Amino acid sequence: xxxxxxxxxxxxxxxxxxxxxxxxxxxxxxxxxxxxxxxxxxxxxxxxxxxxxxxxxxxxxxxxxxxxxxxxxxxxxxxxxxxxxxxxxxxxxxxxxxxxxxxxxxxxxxxxxxxxxxxxxxxxxxxxxxxxxxxxxxxxxxxxxxxxxxxxxxxxxxxxxxxxxxxxxxxxxxxxxxxxxxxxxxxxxxxxxxxxxxxxxxxxxxxxxxxxxxxxxxxxxxxxxxxxxxxxxxxxxxxxxxxxxxxxxxxxxxxxxxxxxxxxxxxxxxxxxxxxxxxxxxxxxxxxxxxxxxxxxxxxxxxxxxxxxxxxxxxxxxxxxxxxxxxxxxxxxxxxxxxxxxxxxxxxxxxxxxxxxxxxxxxxxxxxxxxxxxxxxxxxxxxxxxxxxxxxxxxxxxxxxxxxxxxxxxxxxxxxxxxxxxxxxxxxxxxxxxxxxxxxxx
Amino acid sequence: xxxxxxxxxxxxxxxxxxxxxxxxxxxxxxxxxxxxxxxxxxxxxxxxxxxxxxxxxxxxxxxxxxxxxxxxxxxxxxxxxxxxxxxxxxxxxxxxxxxxxxxxxxxxxxxxxxxxxxxxxxxxxxxxxxxxxxxxxxxxxxxxxxxxxxxxxxxxxxxxxxxxxxxxxxxxxxxxxxxxxxxxxxxxxxxxxxxxxxxxxxxxxxxxxxxxxxxxxxxxxxxxxxxxxxxxxxxxxxxxxxxxxxxxxxxxxxxxxxxxxxxxxxxxxxxxxxxxxxxxxxxxxxxxxxxxxxxxxxxxxxxxxxxxxxxxxxxxxxxxxxxxxxxxxxxxxx
Numbered sequence: 001x002x003x004x005x006x007x008x009x010x011x012x013x014x015x016x017x018x019x020x021x022x023x024x025x026x027x028x029x030x031x032x033x034x035x036x037x038x039x040x041x042x043x044x045x046x047x048x049x050x051x052x053x054x055x056x057x058x059x060x061x062x063x064x065x066x067x068x069x070x071x072x073x074x075x076x077x078x079x080x081x082x083x084x085x086x087x088x089x090x091x092x093x094x095x096x097x098x099x100x101x102x103x104x105x106x107x108x109x110x111x112x113x114x115x116x117x118x119x120x121x122x123x124x125x126x127x128x129x130x131x132x133x134x135x136x137x138x139x140x141x142x143x144x145x146x147x148x149x150x151x152x153x154x155x156x157x158x159x160x161x162x163x164x165x166x167x168x169x170x171x172x173x174x175x176x177x178x179x180x181x182x183x184x185x186x187x188x189x190x191x192x193x194x195x196x197x198x199x200x201x202x203x204x205x206x207x208x209x210x211x212x213x214x215x216x217x218x219x220x221x222x223x224x225x226x227x228x229x230x231x232x233x234x235x236x237x238x239x240x241x242x243x244x245x246x247x248x249x250x251x252x253x254x255x256x257x258x259x260x261x262x263x264x265x266x267x268x269x270x271x272x273x274x275x276x277x278x279x280x281x282x283x284x285x286x287x288x289x290x291x292x293x294x295x296x297x298x299x300x301x302x303x304x305x306x307x308x309x310x311x312x313x314x315x316x317x318x319x320x321x322x323x324x325x326x327x328x329x330x331x332x333x334x335x336x337x338x339x340x341x342x343x344x345x346x347x348x349x350x351x352x353x354x355x356x357x358x359x360x361x362x363x364x365x366x367x368x369x370x371x372x373x374x375x376x377x378x379x380x381x382x383x384x385x386x387x388x389x390x391x392x393x394x395x396x397x398x399x400x401x402x403x404x405x406x407x408x409x410x411x412x413x414x415x416x417x418x419x420x421x422x423x424x425x426x427x428x429x430x431x432x433x434x435x436x437x438x439x440x441x442x
Numbered sequence: 443x444x445x446x447x448x449x450x451x452x453x454x455x456x457x458x459x460x461x462x463x464x465x466x467x468x469x470x471x472x473x474x475x476x477x478x479x480x481x482x483x484x485x486x487x488x489x490x491x492x493x494x495x496x497x498x499x500x501x502x503x504x505x506x507x508x509x510x511x512x513x514x515x516x517x518x519x520x521x522x523x524x525x526x527x528x529x530x531x532x533x534x535x536x537x538x539x540x541x542x543x544x545x546x547x548x549x550x551x552x553x554x555x556x557x558x559x560x561x562x563x564x565x566x567x568x569x570x571x572x573x574x575x576x577x578x579x580x581x582x583x584x585x586x587x588x589x590x591x592x593x594x595x596x597x598x599x600x601x602x603x604x605x606x607x608x609x610x611x612x613x614x615x616x617x618x619x620x621x622x623x624x625x626x627x628x629x630x631x632x633x634x635x636x637x638x639x640x641x642x643x644x645x646x647x648x649x650x651x652x653x654x655x656x657x658x659x660x661x662x663x664x665x666x667x668x669x670x671x672x673x674x675x676x677x678x679x680x681x682x683x684x685x686x687x688x689x690x691x692x693x694x695x696x697x698x699x700x701x702x703x704x705x706x707x708x709x710x711x712x713x714x715x716x717x718x719x720x721x722x723x724x725x726x727x728x729x730x731x732x733x734x735x736x737x738x739x740x741x742x743x744x745x746x747x748x749x750x751x752x753x754x755x756x757x758x759x760x761x762x763x764x765x766x767x768x769x770x771x772x773x774x775x776x
Contacts, residue, residue, distance in 0.1 A: 067732060112684075123722070226591055
């Protein structure tokens with residue numbers, strides 16, 4: 001009898017949730033942890049023109065991988081966005097046409113899945129009526145969202161640290177269609193160029209032996225990982241007169257077992273091994289396993305050493321490791337260190353990394369663009385103003401190219417390389433940004 | 443009350459027909475009632491999952507063939523249709539059929555050798571491996587499929603991007619799928635499937651060609667899954683191996699069928715709508731969403747063994763039969 005009663009209750013609960021999911025009413029958003037501090041007001045009447053309410057709120061939406069293999073990055077982005085929104089609101093909000101508006105942030109999880117990203121972005125625009133969509137930190141998800149941006153010309157779409165060259169290619173083919181989509185970050189080709197120049201430079205200085213010009217790669221199975229290999233190969237062709245790829249291993253994102261790859265490389269004996277992992281645990285695992293097995297090659301890492309805890313977890317194993325991009329120097333740059341303190345103050349258990357800063361700056365850039373344009377409607381001028389910005393920040397100068405991606409150069413966003421020396425990160429390349437000399441890896 | 447129970451017992455088919463007609467009319471009217479495009483999108487996903495789970499239910503629920511690589515057929519249809527339309531410039535309206543045919547071909551590759559086996563675990567492993575092999579092929583041939591980089595810029599079915607058109611197309615696909623399922627279930631082949639599911643030895647002794655029947659029904663399911671996958675490709679306009687070939691999809695199909703009611707016609711549809719809508723509704727719970735979603739599935743499977751529809755049906759019919767038996771006893775005594 002109890003079982004039947006419980007079964008009936010469950011039936012009713014599920015039916016109610018189904019009806020609730022299909023109901024046409026729009027619920028009021030109350031303060032949740034995904035929303036910034038700010039006045040909670042009833043939403044405006046349906047219609048994409050009205051993004052602000054009588055209470056003076058501008059809504060920002062973010063589609064992020066808050067679960068799954070990329071959750072570490074997604075959560076970092078969320079925290080950076082929330083920090084910026086809270087700061088701006090605390091300082092009185094943003095100005096638009098003489099009035100002051102508070103910001104309200106809606107963060108949604110897409111689980112790192114492109115189809116979910118599209119659903120979630122649609123929900124943010126249609127249901128929450130956001131003016132701006134931060135379209136993920138995963139290129140595959142951001143590309144999916146990019147495909148719907150022309151359906152919502154009033155909304156500004158921008159990304160957080162996506163690197164795929166695909167964005168440039170697609171936008172260049174049809175700029176009119178993507179007039180409201182921007183990628184304020186450099187491309188994989190820029191990563192590759194930095195890699196090629198770094199190797200050429202280190203080889204010239206005698207720090208590394210690149211006589212055989214052989215390279216092996218271990219990258220995660222993501223757009224960023226795979227496109228980086230191609231970019232590096234092309235760059236080595238340009239800056240080092242070519243190279244031979246002896247192995248290009250692609251592993252699932254989040255992998256922590258690299259013994260077979262490392263042993264394979266020992267047999268192949270490349271001059272350089274490039275590794276590209278976003279999750280910290282993959283990088284830590286690889287570094288420790290290489291140290292355990294021993295190697296004769298030079299390791300150059302992408303992304304993972306910038307995550308907080310890398311040196312602590314790897315200890316002496318990471319000594320001498322070269323890595324890029326050193327886009328945020330939390331350890332030696334005072335402004336970056338102050339930003340790190342702000343993050344830890346609001347999120348004591350944060351896994352600090354560059355995405356905190358990228359997303360934080362993303363909010364300020366959009367806010368400034370809204371103030372300058374005098375509107376939060378992309379079609380009415382926000383997109384044009386945003387694209388024309390010349391924004392100086394603590395980690396570089398953001399200027400967009402014609403393909404709506406940020407310029408990477410010594411005068412703009414610098415891709416510098418660091419080396420772990422005596423347990424500390426030292427910028428060793430390029431020469432005009434370096435404050436330490438590169439040393440040979442042991 | 444007595445008359446209602448009598449009606450339920452005597453007019454099951456008519457009640458089912460009227461209910462189906464009412465549900466269809468509701469779905470047809472939805473775009474006029476629901477103004478937000480987001481809800482239309484969710485309904486499209488609900489209907490899409492309904493098609494796939496109905497196809498899987500035909501194979502697993504009726505034939506007893508538990509294929510754990512069904513997502514590979516969905517993904518094959520999606521990728522083939524997308525690639526043909528991108529590289530050859532063919533219309534998606536044509537490539538969708540080719541995607542479905544490709545899914546059938548892939549299904550045949552697996553079905554013909556493995557469905558001759560009688561033991562369920564071997565079929566499960568074979569189909570599971572098929573799914574993974576296809577996912578790895580898609581993932582490791584980036585020159586062709588762009589792998590995890592994502593195959594984007596897939597030609598759309600409707601150039602004007604009006605979601606309501608996609609909604610009605612998906613509704614047509616769902617109706618046709620259900621017509622096929624109902625036709626098969628109520629045909630002699632359907633009886634063969636149920637007999638095979640209940641006892642392969644007994645049905646073989648009655649002259650049913652076990653392997654042939656399994657393979658035929660698998661092909662039907664593969665076609666439906668492949669066609670739905672092709673629709674998905676041209677609707678979403680982006681594909682990645684994980685999103686259309688990942689094993690997480692298979693878990694979702696199984697959960698939807700079990701929760702709705704495996705071995706019933708309405709069960710997979712109910713399960714698909716319930717889970718898809720719940721997942722979207724639970725977004726407000728943020729980090730707890732997936733935990734609650736998982737708990738809901740576990741609790742439902744424990745307490746509603748026949749699924750929502752199966753439990754509901756058995757409760758109503760059991761009550762009606764109990765009532766009828768009581769009346770018969772009263773009449774007998776009198």
